[in-house]
Amino acid sequence: MQVLQVQLEVGPDPAEVGRARRWARSRLAGSGIGDDEPLAETLILLISELVTNAVVHTGCPAVLRMLFGGPGVRVEVADASDRAPARRQAAGDDTGGRGLELVDGLADRWGWQREGAGKRIWCEIDRAEKSASDGATDGPQENHPSMREPRVYL
Numbered sequence: 001m002q003v004l005q006v007q008l009e010v011g012p013d014p015a016e017v018g019r020a021r022r023w024a025r026s027r028l029a030g031s032g033i034g035d036d037e038p039l040a041e042t043l044i045l046l047i048s049e050l051v052t053n054a055v056v057h058t059g060c061p062a063v064l065r066m067l068f069g070g071p072g073v074r075v076e077v078a079d080a081s082d083r084a085p086a087r088r089q090a091a092g093d094d095t096g097g098r099g100l101e102l103v104d105g106l107a108d109r110w111g112w113q114r115e116g117a118g119k120r121i122w123c124e125i126d127r128a129e130k131s132a133s134d135g136a137t138d139g140p141q142e143n144h145p146s147m148r149e150p151r152v153y154l
Helices: 016-030 040-059 097-107
Strands: 006-008 064-070 074-080 109-115 118-126
Touching: 006 040, 006 109, 016 040, 016 064, 040 064, 040 074, 040 097, 040 118, 097 118
Parallel strands: none
Antiparallel strands: 006 064, 064 074, 074 118, 109 118
16 A cells, blocks of 8 residues: 655744645645545635644644555644643633644544654544444543554555
8 A cells, every 4th residue: 555645844934824724735736636525615614724723832843644545534633842732721702722622533643742852742543434323432542542543554
């Protein structure tokens, strides 16, 4: 199986999030995932959340990677901060604090791992649609790599 990996360096500026979304949209189209597909919208939302977290919460540059191949699409965002991603409990009127909850709700799998002096957070979306009756939910779990191992793409 062949895997295509593309990546974009993202600067530590919130304006970079929009650039990352535009770049990702063009790469999705190049991989055969149309703009009008629900998968594309879900991936763009996940990318937006992960890049925003990296830029806003670390103040460091980041690298966005997308891997196409196998049963789905994998998104990774690596940054130089050693701070672990942390879920927050957003109140109803809060304008932030829901990013990792969105990732958990939309991705089929996600997690993070230390990488050098920094970290890499990843998520995967399967291309096959799941039906509501197939028990598609994993239930609440810690998303540390020891609990949810990522697929290995060769």
